[in-house]
Amino acid sequence: MKKRVLIVDDEEGIRLLYKEELEEEGCDVELASSGEEALEKLESDNIDLVLLDIKMPGMDGVEVLRKVKERWKELPVILCTAYPHYKQEFGTWASDAYVVKSSDLRELKEKVKDILKMSS
Amino acid sequence: MGYEILSKVIELTDSNLGLDQRLKKVAGLLYRSFPVDHCSIYRRDKGEKLFKIVAAGGRRKGSVNAYREDEGLAGLARRSKKALEVSTPSEESTSWRGVEDRGLSGYRSAFVYPLTDGKSCYGVLYLKSTNKRTLSTTNRKLLGVIAKQIAASIKYDENIVRLKRTYNELKNLQTRLANAEKLMALGELSATLAHEIKNPLVSIGGFATRLKKKLDPGSPHLVYVDHIFNQVTRLEEIMDDILNFTEDKSLKFSLQNINPIVDEALGLFEEACRNQNIEVIKDLSKDSIQVMADPHQLKIAFDNLIANAIQSMEHGGTLTVKTRKENDWGVVEVSDVGGGIAPGLVGDIFNPFFTTKKSGTGLGLPITHKIITKHDGHIEVFNEYGKGMTFAVKLPCAGKRSRRKR
Numbered sequence A: 001m002k003k004r005v006l007i008v009d010d011e012e013g014i015r016l017l018y019k020e021e022l023e024e025e026g027c028d029v030e031l032a033s034s035g036e037e038a039l040e041k042l043e044s045d046n047i048d049l050v051l052l053d054i055k056m057p058g059m060d061g062v063e064v065l066r067k068v069k070e071r072w073k074e075l076p077v078i079l080c081t082a083y084p085h086y087k088q089e090f091g092t093w094a095s096d097a098y099v100v101k102s103s104d105l106r107e108l109k110e111k112v113k114d115i116l117k118m119s120s
Numbered sequence B: 001m002g003y004e005i006l007s008k009v010i011e012l013t014d015s016n017l018g019l020d021q022r023l024k025k026v027a028g029l030l031y032r033s034f035p036v037d038h039c040s041i042y043r044r045d046k047g048e049k050l051f052k053i054v055a056a057g058g059r060r061k062g063s064v065n066a067y068r069e070d071e072g073l074a075g076l077a078r079r080s081k082k083a084l085e086v087s088t089p090s091e092e093s094t095s096w097r098g099v100e101d102r103g104l105s106g107y108r109s110a111f112v113y114p115l116t117d118g119k120s121c122y123g124v125l126y127l128k129s130t131n132k133r134t135l136s137t138t139n140r141k142l143l144g145v146i147a148k149q150i151a152a153s154i155k156y157d158e159n160i161v162r163l164k165r166t167y168n169e170l171k172n173l174q175t176r177l178a179n180a181e182k183l184m185a186l187g188e189l190s191a192t193l194a195h196e197i198k199n200p201l202v203s204i205g206g207f208a209t210r211l212k213k214k215l216d217p218g219s220p221h222l223v224y225v226d227h228i229f230n231q232v233t234r235l236e237e238i239m240d241d242i243l244n245f246t247e248d249k250s251l252k253f254s255l256q257n258i259n260p261i262v263d264e265a266l267g268l269f270e271e272a273c274r275n276q277n278i279e280v281i282k283d284l285s286k287d288s289i290q291v292m293a294d295p296h297q298l299k300i301a302f303d304n305l306i307a308n309a310i311q312s313m314e315h316g317g318t319l320t321v322k323t324r325k326e327n328d329w330g331v332v333e334v335s336d337v338g339g340g341i342a343p344g345l346v347g348d349i350f351n352p353f354f355t356t357k358k359s360g361t362g363l364g365l366p367i368t369h370k371i372i373t374k375h376d377g378h379i380e381v382f383n384e385y386g387k388g389m390t391f392a393v394k395l396p397c398a399g400k401r402s403r404r405k406r
């Protein structure tokens, strides 16, 4: 059965890029452009992994992360951001992985596969 | 005649020449104007506790290069703050009233004046004659006034030197403060910029990669895509530099010997030096220099300095890296012969983004500065335009007394 990944990012370009790349890796992909939308999708769909941008207008990624972990304790979340700073603050805390955004997507895809226990 | 000499002395001591130069002229003038065969002026070196000769006129015989502060007639004149009129029974005799003075050899009389402003003693003035002589009351008074005038000019000179040093220290401090402010402003700005710029870069670079996958391996358009991808990667690296720079990583301090860190940094450039025909002189202190440091960060700092030095010597030269201990400071010096930088630009080199290189980001030195500052150290720059540049990193040595002490 295909794994379902929810991508949460306010930038359309990034959503599309991640979607296409992850679909190529054999995932089903759902998209959300805000924290609020992400929480709605999580209620209705069966999601195996969330890719979460930290900096978003409205509810930011850290807040979304907290809400997600309150309700779905076991659901893995990968935090993505431009800031290496957060690595120390949140990296070890609630998320399952942390990725600094880069146009080289290999690290991200490795982490996704790793968490979903997919063989490459 | 008295006033003439006095006005000449004042003129000489007031002139624009360097102090030693002026004192030489005064010594010559005194020897010619008074009935003596020798005149010498000594300056007091308080640090070494010595009187050192700076000027002499007339016969060379019996010139003493230096007296200890308490030695001879110089010492007596300093302690008593009074002029001494000395005569000896023969040219061979070198003592007067129980005071030994090597300089008396060959003379029958001597007049020794302390150079004092009434409080401190700045030196001594010796006038010596091969004949038995006394001074007229007028001459005695005149020499008293002249001695005061010389003392005043030495004092004045010392004050100027001290003022200049303080001024330079202040100027240095001011530049350092101004840099610190600029860096803080950069920090705030770049945090915002990073997000705004990095996200679009991820899209551009990411889609370029996707495009490449879709193209035939033989397609002529591959080159375009490669260009896009390479340029994006370069921009991303710059952004990461900025972010790493802004990021306030807490450093992990531990007791470190500077030498192996310098050595390791230098090792990275072995090949570059060979290729660029650069001779490397490595002069690391034999004893270890212990500092509290984050070795990784410190290495980055030295990396940057060495990289700059090598980049300044495109057509070969000599790279000198020295370490030594200086009082409670560990000093690392990186010198090149790459011509330095125009004097007007020296003030800019620590500014973020200041660069004169085609492919420089201008972050090497600001990052270095920041790292060193976090180690409670500082960087001194010696720029010899046309010759080369030396960067001296000074770090407080680890120890009971040293840390935090400036």
Ligand SMILES: Nc1ncnc2c1ncn2[C@@H]1O[C@H](COP(=O)(O)OP(=O)(O)OP(=O)(O)O)[C@@H](O)[C@H]1O
Residues within 6 Å of the ligand: B304, B308, B309, B312, B336, B338, B339, B340, B341, B349, B350, B354, B355, B356, B357, B359, B360, B361, B362, B363, B364, B365, B366, B389
């Ligand atoms: N050893 C040196 N000799 C001559 N000029 C120097 C030297 N070191 C630094 N500079 C000058 O200072 C400028 C700033 O140096 P800095 O290391 O901050 O940036 P950069 O070397 O230009 O770029 P980057 O280090 O980010 O690649 C240089 O561009 C150069 O003009």
Ligand SMILES: [Mg+2]
Residues within 6 Å of the ligand: B304, B307, B308, B360, B363, B364, B365
């Ligand atoms: Mg540099």
